[in-house]
Amino acid sequence: EAGLPAGVLNVVNGDKEAVDTLLDDARVQAVSFVGSTPIAETIYQRASANGKRCQALGGAKNHAIVMPDADMDNVVDSLTGAAFGSSGERCMALSVAVAVGDEAADAMIDKMQGRMKTLKVGPFHDAENDFGPVITKAHQEKVCGYIDSAEQQGARVVVDGRGVQVPGHENGFYVGGTLIDRVTPDMTCYLEEIFGPVLLVVRANSMEEAMQLIDDHEYGNGTCIYTRDGEAARYFSDRIQVGMVGINVPLPVPVAYHSFGGWKRSLFGDLAAYGPDAVRFYTKRKTVTQRWPSAGVREGAQFSFPS
Known part of the structure; x- marks a missing residue:
């Protein structure tokens, strides 16, 4: 057609x-x-x-570094959309927030809890909802299994999306927005891609420590940093070992001509x-070298490499 x-x-x-x-x-x-x-x-x-x-x-495990100087209201709005949009079922979902310093971590989590209370989960066809169900019953169980494992391995589930009920859709494959604090790099939930509406919070003591966490992870799809400091942003974007980088941009998806x-x-x-x-x-390159000497002009044999 x-x-x-x-x-x-x-x-x-x-x-x-x-x-x-x-x-x-x-x-x-x-x-x-x-x-x-x-x-x-x-x-x-x-x-x-x-x-x-x-x-x-x-796969992907996309990290955001949250610096102490970041605009925390902007951070929370950005993280909420990037972590829970499309039920977290996209390769560019932002699934780990690495907060530099306990003060930044506590402020971010406090604001995130308040912001997440406004999240609306329900059928995808209702535009009033922020996100819908995950793709299958098996995946719903898998996502909830990651939350279970985080709890069992010592993390703190701050906002729990397990067991969420949507009136009229009680058998839907729903997982509510979930926020988990005190996650460490050895936990299963951190090592593997969850592919669901789950945001992990890892605490770091410095920007260098936060960057090392990102570089050490086997995935290097997307990452971002929240900061007001241009020097920190430049240092991060120049040195981080990730293919797509955002500066105060939570989903660093480049426009189509990049x-x-x-x-x-x-x-x-x-x-x-x-x-x-x-x-x-989708193309194969071919190089064609041509020469059209004038009739009757002879230069003789050349034994050096042509140039």
Whole structure:
């Protein structure tokens, strides 16, 4: 209906068998994928082994550093939308707030509790709601399992989204906005991508310690810093080992003419999605060198490297 010529866009519904066919068939020259890191890595390895170009975008654990000088009201508004929008089911969801200093952490948590009381959870088709259910019953149980594990491993559940009930939709796969404090880097909830409306708070003593936490994590998709200090922002953006960086921007999704993609185990392959990298990914470069000497003009053999 859009007018594309036949064969430009084809939709194949299937499971692993269909995917493996695409990865193995010689007619397929390039494979682009978005999903979890284990699957992304498997697809990248198999496609590459078959001589195909591959970009495979994997998981994320996006951190925000909250500096003591940050505008805390702006921080709370930003974090609320970035952590709970789309029920946290997006690769750019901001799922960890690293507060520098206990004073900043306490102020942020105090304001977050008040802000989260206004969150409206319910059917996605009602525009009055801030976010809807998670995708399946199994995923609802998985998200709640991460909250359980955080509690069991010593974190403090400040706002609990487990067991939320939506009138008229009692069997819906709902998880309310959840805020967990005193999270440490060895906890399961911190190490793995939750992919739900859960915001973790990690406390750090310095900006350098906060940055080291981010650099040490296996994922490097997106990150941001909240600060009024231009020097701190520049230091952070220059040195952090993450592919997409925001300065007082909670979801650092670049506009379409810049490339989208993380570092470390968030992206397998050398070329990111859209922007200039997308053009490079879907094209093959060819260099043509030409010379048209005048008739009858001879320069003789040249034994040096041509230039």
